[in-house]
Amino acid sequence: MxxxxxxxxxxxxxxxxxxxxxxxxxxxxxxxxxxxxxxxxxxxxMERIQQATDTVLSERGREVMQYSTSEGMPELRGLIAKRLSSGKFQVNADNILITSGSQQALDMIARVLLDEHDQVAVENPTYVGMLTSWKPFDLQFSAVPTDANGMCVDDLEILLNNAPHKVMYSVPTFQNPQGTTLSRERRQKLAEILVNHNLPFVEDDPYSALRYSGDSVPSILQFEADLRGSTTPEGCVMYCGTFSKTLTPGLRIGWVAAAFPVIDKLVQVKQATDLHTSTLTQFITYEVARDEAFxxxxxxxxxxxxxxxxxxxxxxxxxxxxxxxxxxxxxxxxxxxxxxxxxxxxxxxxxxxxxxxxxxxxxxxxxxxxxxxxxxxxxxxxxxxxxxxxxxxxxxxxxxxxx
Ligand SMILES: Cc1ncc(COP(=O)(O)O)c(C=O)c1O
Structure with a gap:
């Protein structure tokens, strides 16, 4: 055959x-x-994960072995929303979809936004796992150059002025593969460009919690909301996060934080893809993470x-x-x-x-x-x-x- x-x-x-x-x-x-x-x-x-597993199995055993909602466990969504909120910027649990790792979030975002031959802007180099997922959609990738301060946003502006793009994907903080971070000044400029062009922007952020030196910088999600004068995620940024690097990748728990219409559409794809992320690992993750001091x-x-x-x-x-x-x-x-x-x-x-x-x-x-x-x-x-x-x-x- x-x-x-x-x-x-x-x-x-x-x-x-x-x-x-x-x-x-x-x-x-x-x-x-x-x-x-x-x-x-x-x-x-390991000890915490073992304890959490024992607790959820003994206290909510039948619930964790059952099908659950496509959006994800409400308490876990609430916890993620709270941790993404800061000051006036408040993320609601309705803005969060739990995914099977952030890799699945990237794949689902492509499925809801991209058609064949669409133009997609990415920083060069970019995360190879996104390319693996998005290339089968037969897209036109435009490369935005990078330097020690991350993506050269002036080049992005020129690119967008020359041709409309459907989406931009980026890892602004401690990028995979270069480890570089988009500076505060460039974040502000990027947010302005995104708002001016109404460009859907995927902020892939598995690493920002792992800062070892220098000053932390707010997410593009937050910069863009501030610029629009909104206190919730209702603009063009789709923020992808994960517990893979802060707890363990084996749990396969990631999320998307975005405007509700995007979450709603992603839920429809989630239902077609795998119905929902593992109930068991969502409960275990919540049981470990709800102790925020830990x-x-x-x-x-x-x-x-x-x-x-x-x-x-x-x-x-x-x-x-x-x-x-x-x-x-x-x-x-x-x-x-x-x-x-x-x-x-x-x-x-x-x-x-x-x-x-x-x-x-x-x-x-x-x-x-x-x-x-x-x-x-x-x-x-x-x-x-x-x-x-x-x-x-x-x-x-x-x-x-x-x-
Ligand atoms: C930039 C980036 N995005 C997404 C992922 C996928 O992570 P997850 O384990 O949450 O699927 C990785 C994993 O290394 C990554 O580096």
Whole structure:
């Protein structure tokens, strides 16, 4: 049976995620992996999760084993709404939809907003998981350049003045893959552009709770609402959040915060996709997270550990990488990005690094257009300190042999 001739046309844009394929290569225990976006498993709050599971199963067992509403558990939506509110800006539980990870939110947003050949603006490079999800819609991606302060918003304005775009997608805070953050000034400008053009904007924000240095900046969701003079999310920003990096990714609990008409439409897609996110993991997540003092303390602990790992990686890079190579210096999140001289290809370097039992993700998959081959992404949250030092040292040897 030749299945290839039978698959739908949209599958020609589908391919396995490079990151997930590389993760398979790193399954050997001796490999020091800077490849995945994995949180540190030794920091998962296992005891709390165990207690919460026991509590929900013994106290609400039949309810958690039952079908539940597509919008998600009301108490969990309320808690997320409260944590997103600040000052006059108040998010209501009706503005929240619980999703199976924020990845599902991205996929559903594409399904409610995008038609074939629509123009979509993204920062370049961008999150590869969004590209995997959105490419089958056969879209035209426009690339907005980035620098150390995130997306160059002046270039976005020029782009939008030249051609109407349907949606923009961005990770403004501790971006995946670069770790860079959109500055406060640029957020203000971006909000103005969004309001002027009434451009639907997906703010993908898995990382903002993980800040290790510098001053925190409000979300685009909030900037845009302030500019419109609204105290609730009723504008063009669809904000995607997740418990994957602050609790555990295995629970698969994410959310969208947006204007009610968007939530209403997404609920219709949710009903078609999986009816609702797992009742059990929503209840467990709520049971853990409703103790906000615990949750905040846990996040503070993560920040301390990841800050040390980031600092150690940056310091070791400084010591061992050749001077022809440059890299980003993130204030938070899980990643930094390395740029090698233009003649080097990160996929080739990866082969040599894997021979030394070190892994990373080549950057080209994150880029729109045929560029980024000389870049790669490093994760610093997952490897223990001694592994960070040894892995970066080995990578330095490989790089020095190539530049
Ligand atoms: C920018 C970005 N968006 C979305 C996701 C998906 O996260 P989740 O586990 O919530 O589906 C990730 C995961 O690494 C990410 O980096």
């Amino acid at each position: 030749n299945w290839d001739s039978l698959f739908a046309a949209r599958t020609k844009h589908m391919k396995r995620s490079t990151v997930r394929e590389i993760l398979k290569l790193t399954a050997r225990p001796e490999v020091i992996s800077f490849a995945g976006g994995l949180p540190a498993p030794e920091l998962f709050p 949750l905040d303390g846990h996040i503070a602990m993560l920040r301390d550990v990841y800050r040390q790992r980031r600092d150690l990686m940056l310091q070791t890079i400084e010591e061992h990488f050749p001077h022809e190579v440059t890299w980003t210096r993130p204030e938070g999140g899980l990643f930094l990005m390395v740029t090698m001289p233009p003649h080097l290809d990160a996929t080739e370097i990866l082969k040599q690094a894997l021979a030394q039992d070190v892994a990373f993700v080549p950057g080209d998959g994150f880029y729109i257009g045929d560029t980024g081959r000389n870049t790669f992404r490093l994760n610093y949250s997952n490897a223990r300190p001694e592994m960070i030092v040894e892995g970066i040292r080995r990578l330095g040897v490989v790089l020095k042999a190539n530049v």
